[in-house]
Amino acid sequence: MSIDDTTTNQPPQTVHRKAYHRELESLTNGILRLGALACETIPRATEALLSGNLSDAQEVIDADDIVDDLAAELEEQCLSIMARQAPMAGELRRLVTCIHMISDIERSADLMVNVCKASRRMFGQPLTPQIRGLAASMSKEANKLLRLSLDAFADSNVSLAAALADIDDELDQLNRDMVEAIFAHEGDRTIELSGAVQLALIARYYERVGDHAVNVGERVIYMVTGKHELEAGAARGDGDSHRDGDASDSSAEE
């Protein structure tokens, strides 16, 4: 009501701007909501994996439709704003960032669906305490990274965004530990080869969530500063995982 009162006396552009800003705000809230949904899937998927509960796993898999729908809706919203409002400079960067973030977040949730599917495939295989502990730590670390990347976006916090790559090192290290543990366990026959393959994939899924979070951080830096300052870093996110991948993928994805 109060908005109508104040806007009636103002030129039409201002009314227009107000509606536009409200649209941008609703988009931001939508993305934070999408991010929150994706963050939630991480501990959920991990619990399904560690408890070996198939119906929990199915629940996570089914719930991904909500994430996908919201992601599609938000993308539509971005494009519609771009088409109608012809944003410039910072606002254009913000919208482009949003579009990229939507896909990063949506992919993260998909990766957790992959964890659930993998845990379904290795149903009945006992996990050793060491593997369980590593999986739980990876999940916690991935969840933390994604949350922090959303914080960086919501607060336009460049220094936090830039720190994400360093924080991600912990997750990369856990991934290496996991691969090592899998080799050790497979060596002494405490897990079967098929289980080892699934586990290596699972470790990789968590690790990829971290990379997506780092990507979000880089987008946020671009959004705020307008510079691709960390171009080397942006490539690093993928490059690094490929390097790590050599250890895990050679055993896992073939």
Added chain:
Amino acid sequence: MVEVVIAVVAATIGLAAGAAWSGRRSRSSAVAPGDQVDAPVPLESATTTPLQEGSLPPGDETLATDLVAKALADLQLGIVVFDGDGEELYRNHAADEFKTARHGNALTEAALERVVEGALIGLSLEESLDLYGPPQRSLRVQASPIIDGKNVSGVTAVVEDVTEARHVERVRSDFVANVSHELRTPVGAMSVLAETLADCDDLEVAERLTTRIQREAGRMSQTIADLLVLSRLDAGAVTASDTMDLVSVVAMAIDRVSEGATQRGIDIAVDNRQGGPILVDGEQGQLVSAVANLLDNAIKYSDANSAEVPEARPQGNRGSTAVSTIRTDSPVTVRLEIKGGSSPTDPPEAILAVADRGIGVPETDLNRIFERFYRVDSARSRDTGGTGLGLSIVRNTVLNHGGTIEVDSVEGRGSVFTIRVPLSSAQLQVNGSE
């Protein structure tokens, strides 16, 4: 209990909303123009509350409205009131949090929007949210329409944190299931064994059966003995208060478990950082049992070879620091030290930590292992024996000594149980004289 609170709140909201709207209606009759009273602004958050829109008649009604608004503001329940068009009129402090729209709050706000949308067309809706967080929370979001004649004139939405209630509920139902399981299993086994024995004429088989009956009876009597210990501890604080040295308590406890430790080839190290006696008040027998109980667990759930497993790398900032800070060559370590005392609000405490490099405790079970009869893995605990009451006894003992106990664990890396008890005044004198 919870229902009562909600009923009261619902009534209060009704009153507040009613007062607000009736206040608006009755205003013209009660107050002469120009005779306006500045109604106190009840809340920072309530920017569009009708309470602020204009003045209210002086007297009891204003006071009551004001009080109700204040009461609502500080309520633990989140309350949001909307008008018939879905425009937000009021939001109390507890509900304010969800507006930040970050992480779990974003999802709560989304649920709130969904139920309010339903309420605007006259439906009473409820949604349960289980957020994994962190922090892990269970919320109930509920909205009901305020119907004025045929139209929906407003909506009240309530967000209730049911985390604690859910937890208590689960503990209670699990307890009943577990206790009947623990008691029924040995009884069932004994009756089957006795039945077989009655029809048995082979002496060798009969001997085997009686041994097993004895074992089951032993288990049962152990459970009953532990239950009696617990009920004694439940009775309250320690009466016999001696001053004793924790260092010797630990030595006695180690002595008690040494046989099992030697059998499994596990060495127990003591790391006394104080370097001298640590005096506490309490009942020595109880404390020795508690420490022995922790050590027994540490031995049972440790791998004899774990001492040979090299620590992969220095632990970074990986959340569970306590697990990594106490590392010696022994698979089981008892650390003793005195902490605090730097300020009057932080009295010095004796700290006794039992660390192992065993299988660890899954995170989901971590806050439940002190519950009676709670088992992380019932199959395994059957092998290792035990009644499922050990940690409850330890916790109650520590609480009776005015202390606290906490556990930190990473699966596959080990656990640390940390006991904190207040120092004896005798210790303070010792320290003072030095």
